[in-house]
Amino acid sequence: MENMQTAIEEAEQYLIHTYNRHKVVLEKGNGMYLYDTEGKEYLDFGAGIAVFALGYNNKELNDAVKEQVDKLVHTSNLFYNANLKDAAEQVVKASGMKKVFFTNSGTEAIEGAVKLARKYAYLKGNKDSEIISMNHSFHGRSLGALAVTGNAHYQEPFGPMNAGIKFAEYNNLESVKALISDKTCAILLETVQGEGGIYPATEEFIKGIRALCDEHDILMICDEIQCGMGRTGEMYAFQNYGIQPDVVTTAKALGCGVPVGAFLANEKTADILVPGDHGTTYGGNPLVLSAVRKVFEIYEKEHILQHVKEVAPYLEEKLDELAEKYEFIKERRGKGMMQGLECTKPVGPVIEKAIENGLILVAAGANIIRFVPPLIIEKKHVDEMVSKLETAFKALQ
Numbered sequence: 001m002e003n004m005q006t007a008i009e010e011a012e013q014y015l016i017h018t019y020n021r022h023k024v025v026l027e028k029g030n031g032m033y034l035y036d037t038e039g040k041e042y043l044d045f046g047a048g049i050a051v052f053a054l055g056y057n058n059k060e061l062n063d064a065v066k067e068q069v070d071k072l073v074h075t076s077n078l079f080y081n082a083n084l085k086d087a088a089e090q091v092v093k094a095s096g097m098k099k100v101f102f103t104n105s106g107t108e109a110i111e112g113a114v115k116l117a118r119k120y121a122y123l124k125g126n127k128d129s130e131i132i133s134m135n136h137s138f139h140g141r142s143l144g145a146l147a148v149t150g151n152a153h154y155q156e157p158f159g160p161m162n163a164g165i166k167f168a169e170y171n172n173l174e175s176v177k178a179l180i181s182d183k184t185c186a187i188l189l190e191t192v193q194g195e196g197g198i199y200p201a202t203e204e205f206i207k208g209i210r211a212l213c214d215e216h217d218i219l220m221i222c223d224e225i226q227c228g229m230g231r232t233g234e235m236y237a238f239q240n241y242g243i244q245p246d247v248v249t250t251a252k253a254l255g256c257g258v259p260v261g262a263f264l265a266n267e268k269t270a271d272i273l274v275p276g277d278h279g280t281t282y283g284g285n286p287l288v289l290s291a292v293r294k295v296f297e298i299y300e301k302e303h304i305l306q307h308v309k310e311v312a313p314y315l316e317e318k319l320d321e322l323a324e325k326y327e328f329i330k331e332r333r334g335k336g337m338m339q340g341l342e343c344t345k346p347v348g349p350v351i352e353k354a355i356e357n358g359l360i361l362v363a364a365g366a367n368i369i370r371f372v373p374p375l376i377i378e379k380k381h382v383d384e385m386v387s388k389l390e391t392a393f394k395a396l397q
């Protein structure tokens with residue numbers, strides 16, 4: 001077998017260098033664990049960045065996708081396919097929305113949501129509409145999604161940006177109010193900010209935004225791409241707050257690794273986009289929707305939401321203990337199985353060491369260790385994670 005490091009060097013010569021990857025070639029997975037090409041085992045607290053909710057090598061999910069491959073992979077959206085109704089019904093019902101458009105990624109779900117908001121304004125005669133987004137948000141890397149991403153560093157080399165985007169402070173309702181004008185057509189926020197550092201919305205903030213949107217006829221768009229699909233213990237994180245957005249974006253765990261996203265519209269927004277307004281060749285093809293259907297089915301059968309509610313407090317407790325014990329940990333933040341430890345220094349070396357110890361973690365910004373494990377996680381995995389993480393801490397002291 002080829003040496004892993006040689007394989008990495010060989011791959012690098014062909015890849016545009018947009019990622020500083022860990023020097024590991026992953027080959028297979030099982031449950032909470034991943035294995036590299038040299039057979040080393042890793043406990044996974046990254047889930048492919050909050051994607052693989054049902055754990056690796058889930059037989060039922062694998063079989064559903066395999067069966068679909070043998071039937072029909074693609075049709076285009078010029079036709080219906082046999083998975084369309086079930087998948088659409090499941091995601092619509094799970095989110096409490098009215099209608100759905102399937103995309104290939106989270107970024108494209110944001111693109112669709114932004115287009116919908118622009119057209120909503122346009123139909124009201126507002127042809128110079130503005131969207132309020134949040135500082136430290138993340139919504140994707142396409143030009144439309146990047147324009148609403150509150151990170152100057154990501155935007156700067158790729159200007160000029162899409163016009164009419166304003167940025168408020170997350171969890172600061174006054175800062176949102178200050179930006180509202182006659183032109184405002186939408187307020188966009190992650191219900192729990194992910195890449196920006198694992199910040200859950202406060203109840204006051206999210207309810208305040210809902211009220212502002214109602215008062216000024218503005219669309220409330222919740223980006224649930226990372227925090228949705230059960231990660232917080234409710235199927236969609238906004239459901240923790242008892243509010244309903246006008247538009248929702250979802251992806252990541254929606255297909256558990258099969259690339260699929262969606263944006264959803266409520267009663268008010270379901271008929272804004274009409275034939276000719278938006279499209280995608282692959283979006284919602286029978287292959288990806290075979291995964292979506294099965295994912296929802298497994299969530300229900302395995303009581304995934306209930307399971308998250310049971311295990312997440314244990315994860316929080318253990319992370320709180322770490323925050324108490326180590327001076328360089330400033331605080332724990334998060335909701336359910338989406339947690340972060342903010343440190344007083346860059347966490348890159350800790351994550352590197354953890355991976356060496358067989359624990360996969362992801363950062364969220366420079367100083368925050370993110371914990372987004374598969375949702376099938378048990379308490380014993382939390383214990384194993386803590387032990388491996390502490391070994392990494394010690395190696396660096």
Ligand SMILES: *Cc1c(COP(=O)(O)O)cnc(C)c1O
Pocket residue numbers: 105106107108110138139140141190194195223224225226227251252261
């Ligand atoms: C990952 C992510 C996106 C982008 O999704 P992709 O599938 O990578 O295009 C958008 N918004 C949030 C909150 C995300 O976490």
